[in-house]
Amino acid sequence: MAETVFAPWTDPQQKPLIQFKGVTKRFGDFIAIDNLSQDIYAQEFFALLGPSGCGKTTMMRMLAGFEAPTEGQILIAGQDVARVPPNKRAVNMMFQSYALFPHLTVWDNIAFGLRREGKSKAEIEPRVAEMLRLTRLERFARRKPHQISGGQRQRVALARSLAKAPKLLLLDEPLGALDAKLRQQTQFELMDIQEKTGTTFVIVTHDQEEAMTVASRVAVMDEGRIIQVATPPEIYEQPNSVYVADFIGDVNIIEGVAHPQADGYDILWVEGRQPLHAKSTRSFSNGQRCFLAMRPEKVAIGTEEPETRNKVKGRIIDIAYLGNLSTYHVEVPGGRIIKAQTANTRRLSRRTLTWEDEVWLSWTETAAVMLEE
Numbered sequence: 144m145a146e147t148v149f150a151p152w153t154d155p156q157q158k159p160l161i162q163f164k165g166v167t168k169r170f171g172d173f174i175a176i177d178n179l180s181q182d183i184y185a186q187e188f189f190a191l192l193g194p195s196g197c198g199k200t201t202m203m204r205m206l207a208g209f210e211a212p213t214e215g216q217i218l219i220a221g222q223d224v225a226r227v228p229p230n231k232r233a234v235n236m237m238f239q240s241y242a243l244f245p246h247l248t249v250w251d252n253i254a255f256g257l258r259r260e261g262k263s264k265a266e267i268e269p270r271v272a273e274m275l276r277l278t279r280l281e282r283f284a285r286r287k288p289h290q291i292s293g294g295q296r297q298r299v300a301l302a303r304s305l306a307k308a309p310k311l312l313l314l315d316e317p318l319g320a321l322d323a324k325l326r327q328q329t330q331f332e333l334m335d336i337q338e339k340t341g342t343t344f345v346i347v348t349h350d351q352e353e354a355m356t357v358a359s360r361v362a363v364m365d366e367g368r369i370i371q372v373a374t375p376p377e378i379y380e381q382p383n384s385v386y387v388a389d390f391i392g393d394v395n396i397i398e399g400v401a402h403p404q405a406d407g408y409d410i411l412w413v414e415g416r417q418p419l420h421a422k423s424t425r426s427f428s429n430g431q432r433c434f435l436a437m438r439p440e441k442v443a444i445g446t447e448e449p450e451t452r453n454k455v456k457g458r459i460i461d462i463a464y465l466g467n468l469s470t471y472h473v474e475v476p477g478g479r480i481i482k483a484q485t486a487n488t489r490r491l492s493r494r495t496l497t498w499e500d501e502v503w504l505s506w507t508e509t510a511a512v513m514l515e516e
Contacts, residue, residue, distance in 0.1 A: 149186070149359060150374075151184040151185070151186075151187070152182065152184055152360065157184060158221070159182035159183060159184050160183060160184055160185040160187075160219065160220055160310065160311065160343055161181075161182065161183040161206065161217070161218070161219055161311070161343075161345075162180075162181075162182050162183075162216070162217070162218040163179050163180055163181045163182075163202070163215070163216075163217055164180055164215050164216040164217075164218065165178055165179075165180055165214065165215035165216070166178070166179045166180070166202075166205070166212045166214070166215035166216070166217060167179070167212065167213050167214040167215055168198075168201055168205065168210065168212055168213050168367075169213045174367055175198050175201040175367055176198045176201055176202060176205075176212075176367045177198075177366070177367035177368050178214075178215070178368075179198075179202070179215075179367070179368060179369060180215075181362065181369055181372065183343065183345065184343075185310075185343055186341050186342075186343055187343055187344070187345075187359045187360065188334065188337050188343075188344045188346070188357055188358050188359045189343070189344065189345045189346070189358060189359065189360055189362070190345075190346050190347075190348060190353075190354035190357065190358035190360070190361045190362065191203065191345065191346070191347045191348070191362050191364060192348055192349070192351060192354040192361050192362065192363050192364065192390075193349065193363060193364035193365055193390075194349060194365070194390075195349060197364040197365050197366060197367070198364055198366070198367040198368075199347045199364050200315060200347055201367075202347075202364075203236070203313050203315060203345065203347050205217055206219075206234060206311070206313055206345065207229055207232070207234055207236045207313055208224065208227065208228060208229035208232050208234070209229060211225060212225070219232065219233070219234070219310070219311065220233075220310065233309050233310040233311065234309055234310070234311045234312075234313060235256075235304040235305070235307060235309040235311075235312050235313070236304070236312075236313040236314075236315065237300050237301060237304045237312065237313065237314045237315065237317055238300075238315055239315050239316045239317065239319050241296050241297060241299070241300035242300070243288040243296060243299055243300060243303075244288075245287065245288055245289060246287070247287070248284065248285050248286060248287055249275075249280055249283050249284050249285070249286055249287075249288070249291070249299050250271055250275070250284040250285065252288070252299055252303050253271045253274050253275065253299065253302045253303045253306050254267050254271050254306070255303060256303060256306055256307045257270060257271070257306055257307065260307065270306055271306065274302035274303075274305060274306050275302065277302065277305070277336055277339065277340070278298040278299070278301055278302040278332075278336065279298070280295065280298055280299060280302060283295060283299075293321055293322075293325070294321055294325045294328070294329055297317065297318065297321065297329060298329075298332070300317075301317075301333070301336065305336070305340060305342065308342075309342065310342070310343060311342070311343045311344075311345065312342050312343070312344050312345070313345050313346075313347075314333075314344060314345070314346040314347065315347050316347060316348055316349070317333070317346065318330065318333075318348075318350075318353060326353070327356075330353060330356045330357050331356075333357055334356075334357050337357075344357075346358070351390065351391050351392065354375070355375040355378070355379065355391070356375075358375060359374065360372055360373060360374055361373065361374075361375055361378050363378065363386075363387050363390055363391070365386060370383070370384060370386055370387055371383045371384065371387045378391055379391055379392060379438075380512075381512060382436060382512060382514070383514075384514060384515075384516055385434050385436065385514055385516060388436035388512065388514065389436075392438065393438065393439050393470070393482060393484075394436050394437065394438055394439075395435075395436070395437045395438075395439065395442070395481050395482055396434055396435070396436055397410075397412055397419070397434065397435040397437070397479070397481075397511075398412070398432070398433075398434050399411055399412035399418075399419065399432075399433060399434075399435065400412075400430055400431070400432060400433070401427035401428075401429070401430070401431050401432075401433045401513070402418070402429055402430070403426075403427065403428075403429055404420075406422070407420055407421055407422040407423065407508060408420070408421050408422075408423060408427060408433075408513065410433065410435060410513075412435075412477070413476050413477035413479075416455075416476055416477075419435065419453050419511075420452045420453055420508050421435060421453075421508055421509075421511050421513050422508050422509050423512075423513035425513060425514075425515070427513065427515070431515075432515075433513050433514065433515060434513070434514045434515075434516070435511040435512070435513060435514075436511060436512045436514055437506060437510055437511035437512070438484075438510075439470055439482040439483055439484035440468075440484045441506055441507075441510040441511075442481060442482070442483035442484070442504050442505070442506050442510070443483065443504070443505045443506065444471055444473070444483040444485060444496065444502050444503070444504055445502065445503055445505075446495070446496070446500070446501070446502055446503070447503065448503050449503055449505040451505045451506075451507070452508065453505055453506050453507070453508065453510075454503055454504065454505040455475045455476070455481070455503070455504050455505075456475070456476075456501065456502070456503055456504075457473040457474050457475035457476075457481065457501075457502060457503075457504060458473065458474050458499060458500070458501055458502070459471050459472070459473055459496060459497065459498055459499060459500045459502055460472055460473070460474050460480070460498070460499075461498075462496075462497070462498065464487075466487070467486065467487055468484055468485065468486060468487060469484070469485055469487055470482050470483070470484045471483045471484070471485070471496065471502070473502060473504055475504070481504055483504055
């Protein structure tokens with residue numbers, strides 16, 4: 144049986160759970176969110192990604208009810224939430240600091256919100272037990288937060304946030320305090336929990352790898368605007384601008400001038416050199432400035448001249464050895480640096496390329512994305 148792909152945003156019949164409609168947020172003269180419209184669907188794991196100060200946390204705080212939009216509307220399940228106070232929204236927020244109560248046990252931390260709502264013991268106990276199971280914390284139920292690890296505290300905060308069964312859970316840099324390995328492990332746990340509960344997660348992060356790992360869609364933000372919203376593979380392979388290409392992963396950006404040909408475009412990039420050739424889904428006029436965005440893993444490197452159209456000779460000036468990969472920084476005509484990446488399938492002693500070597504770089508006509516800006 145073919146697996147159905149989760150993509151409600153492509154289905155015109157689907158109604159979004161969250162709608163930002165022309166939302167602007169000002170703090171004095173500063174525009175934190177600039178006339179932003181965006182739909183987020185039920186059961187999505189939606190990531191807001193961008194540098195510090197791009198407006199992602201302000202968006203989240205408006206969803207939670209801690210800030211009100213200066214202009215525009217925010218709808219949750221079709222209802223304008225402008226006048227709905229935070230504690231009356233079907234939304235829960237998990238903070239970066241986790242904000243656990245140090246004097247309460249893990250069990251009591253998770254039960255806290257349910258008690259506040261006046262739930263009976265008979266309702267609270269099975270719900271807390273279920274959350275402990277979901278976050279694999281049963282063994283730690285009687286411990287206090289200081290008696291468990293950072294990763295476990297993170298899961299307690301998550302269990303507490305999910306205990307009230309919110310429609311929407313907001314996560315503000317939830318893995319920021321964890322070390323790299325634990326963070327990676329926790330990303331998969333988060334995805335697993337999100338899938339099991341069916342809760343809509345909106346995560347704020349400045350860590351592109353995190354966003355690419357966990358999200359169904361990523362919104363790349365800059366200066367209060369969303370520059371591109373797409374699935375992680377689309378964001379990586381088909382960025383819509385130099386900003387997005389540059390923000391996600393490692394990339395070579397080559398500026399040039401486009402000249403349409405029957406089978407694509409010739410791009411003049413260094414005077415007196417053979418033009419590069421690229422295919423594009425966008426159209427460019429003759430003489431239009433353009434940028435080629437090309438991932439280092441799509442650039443082949445070798446000592447023999449290849450028989451391809453896109454090839455350029457250069458000299459290795461730097462090598463970044465990353466264990467599983469090596470990135471070669473190659474200086475090419477015009478003083479530009481192009482990065483090429485190779486998988487380290489052989490031991491170091493068997494490798495042939497080193498500093499100062501003359502090498503050829505080559506790539507296919509579809510390896511680079513042509514961008515206007």
